[in-house]
Amino acid sequence: MDNIIVQSSSHSYQIIVAENIRFQIKKYVTKDYSSIMVVTDDQVAKLYLDDILSNFSDDQVYSVIIPSGEQSKSFETYYKLQTEALKHKLDRKSLIIALGGGVVGDLAGFVAATFLRGIDYIQVPTTILAHDSSVGGKVAINHELGKNLIGSFYPPVAVIYDVETLNSLSPSEIRSGYAELVKEALISNAYFFEEILATNLADLSNQVLIDHLKKGIRVKAEIVESDEKEAGIRKFLNLGHTLAHALEAELGYGVITHGEAVAIGTLFAMSVSEETFDVTLPYEEFKQWLIENEYPLQLPSLDIEKLIHIMKLDKKVVNHKIQMVLMKAIGQLVVVEIDDEKLHCFLKKFISELMDK
Template sequence: MYEIDIHLLENPYSIFIKKGLLNHIGDEIKKIYSNEKIAIITDKNVENLYGKNIIDSLKEKDFDVKLIVVEPGEQSKSIDTLKKVYEELLAFEITRGDLIIAFGGGVVGDLGGFAAATLLRGIPFIQIPTSLLAQIDSSVGGKVAINLDQGKNLVGNFYHPKAVFIDPDLLKTLHPRFFKDGMAEVIKYGCIKDSGLFEQLKKYPSKEALMKEIEQIIYKCCSIKKEAVEKDEKDLGERMLLNFGHTLGHAIEQYYQYKKYTHGEAVAIGMYHITQKSEAIGITKQGSSNLIKEILIQYGLSYSFPEMNKSENIEAIGLDKKNKGTHMNIVLLEEIGKSFIKKIQREEITQYL
C-alpha cells in the first residue's frame, strides 16, 4: 500500500492507495473512527456498482450506515441538491461526533465535503474517490464547493478529510470518457511539475499498459499535490499552479452549462490553448504546445478551442474565484515540467483567448 502523509498544522491526514482497498474498507475506517454512525453520500452510478460492497463492509464492523444518493453529473453540485442532502443527514440524526463518507467522483467529493463542512458547523468526513480525476486531484487538498448559475465552485470552503482511501480497481468500471477526463489532470501534473511523468505517459502503447502502473501514477500525482497543499493550504500562492488550464477550462464548462464538456476535457483545451498563446508571445519554450497537443491526441482528448462568444468568455473568466481586483493570475509554462504564476491586468486576458 502506498501512503502519503499530508502535514498540515491543524488538519494532518493520510492518503492510502491500494488496489482492492474497498473490499476491506470497514477495517480501515475502524482504525480511525470509533463511533457508530456513518452517512455515505454517493451518486446513482456508484451506488449501482459498489453500494452493496461498501455497506456490507461497514456493517460487518457494526457501523450504523445511511446511504444518501444523488443524481450523477455536475448539475448535482447545486444549492437544491445540497439542501436535500442536509435534510437526509438531519433525518439520520447525525451529530458532530459522527462521520460522513464522500464516495464517488469529483462532484460527490465536492458536494459531500461541503455538506460535511457546513452542517452543524462541521462534521468529520473521509474521501473514497471513484474516478481518476478525483483520485489524483479533487479528493486531496480540502477544497469543497458547489456551483452557482454564475460559475463553478463559487460557494465553497477549505475543509480537509480525516483520510483519503484510493482503490485504483474502481477505475475498471469507469466509463472510458471519464477515464480520459482524469488523464487530462494527470497530464497537467506532468506539465507543471514533472517532465519525467510527462515522458512516462508518452511511452504507454495502450490503456492496459498504463493501468499496470496506475498505482504509481496516482502516487506521483498525489505527491505533487501534497507538496503544493503543504506550502499553500489556502490557494494563495504556489498551489495556484495546479490551476494550469483551468482559467479557460472553467469558462468553457460554464459557457456550455456543464453539459457538453467534462471538466478534464475543458482543462485539456485550456492547457493547449493558453500554452499556444504564451509560446507565440515568447514566454514559453517553442514546441511546448505541440508536445501537449500530441499527448492530448494520444489520450483521446480534444485540443481545439470551441466556438464561443468572446465577450461572454471574458465575463466568465472575470467571475473565476481566483481573480481579485483589477488584476488576475494565470498559470503559464516556461517549458514542460516548469510552470509559474503570471499576474496580469484583467484586460490583458484577451491576449490568451
C-alpha cells in the first residue's frame, strides 16, 4: 500500500488510500484512546456507520448523526456536537472520527480543534471532494455572510480513505469532487490536467480514481507541508474559490454542490487570466469537458454588484481588495489584486458567455 505522509508543524500523519480499509480502521488508531465519537451524516450513516463501529467495542465508541448538506456547517450544529461530546464525557484523551464528505470533515474537525482546547481526530472521507478538504487541517463552519469564515488550522492524526465508499456517490457528487482534482492538476502540470480531460466521469474505474486521487492528494500535501498556515503558495489552492464561495452564498448553500461552484469559478479564473496576462489557456477545452460531463453552467439571473460584495467578505480579501488566484500557464499561478471596476467587467462578460453556451 503506497501511503502518503504529511508533515505538519505539530506532527506527521498518514493518508491511506485503498479499497475496503474502513474495516481496518482500528489498525491505524495508534493511541489508546479513552473514548471515540464518530460524527457522520444521515446519508452516510445508513451505508457505512456500522462498518466503522464494528472496529471498536460498544462501551468505547459513540456516534452522532447530523443532517446531510452544507446547511449543517453551522454554529447550531457545531454547538450540538460540543454538547454531545460533553454528554458522552469525552476528555483530552478521546478521539473524534469524521465519517463523511467535506461538510462532516470540516465540522467534526473544528469540533475536535476546540473541544477542551483540542483533541485528536481522524478523517474518513466518503466523497471524492473530501480528498481535498480532509488533507491539510483547514477546519471550519460557515457564517450566513460567507463560507468557512469561522475556523482553524488543525491537522488530523490520520486520513483513511476507502475508495469503495465512493461507489455510492451521485453523479453530482462525482462532478463536485473532480472539480477539486482539476484545480490540483492546474496547479501541478499539463499532463495531469490532460489526463482528467480525457476522463469520462460516467465511466470511472476504481483504479483510475485511485490514481487521480493520489496525484491530487500529493499536490495538496506538498503545498500544505511548505505553507501550513496559508502565508504563501497555499493560496494557490484557492484557485476557482473566489467566485465559487460567492455563488454558493448567493444561490443558497446546497443549490449547487461546492465542487460544481468551484468548476464555474475555475473557468472564470481562466477567463480573467487570459485577459490579464494576454495568454491562451485551455479555456474552451475545459469548458467543453464541463459541458460533456453535465456540470451546471447555466446560472440564474445574478446581481453582479451583490456577487462582488459577497466576494469581498471572503477571508482572503486584503484591505477590502479581492485577491484572485490566476494562471500565467498550467503550473504557473500567481495571486493578483483585482479592483471592483475590472471585476465587474470580467463577471459581466463571463456570465454572458455562459448564458450563450
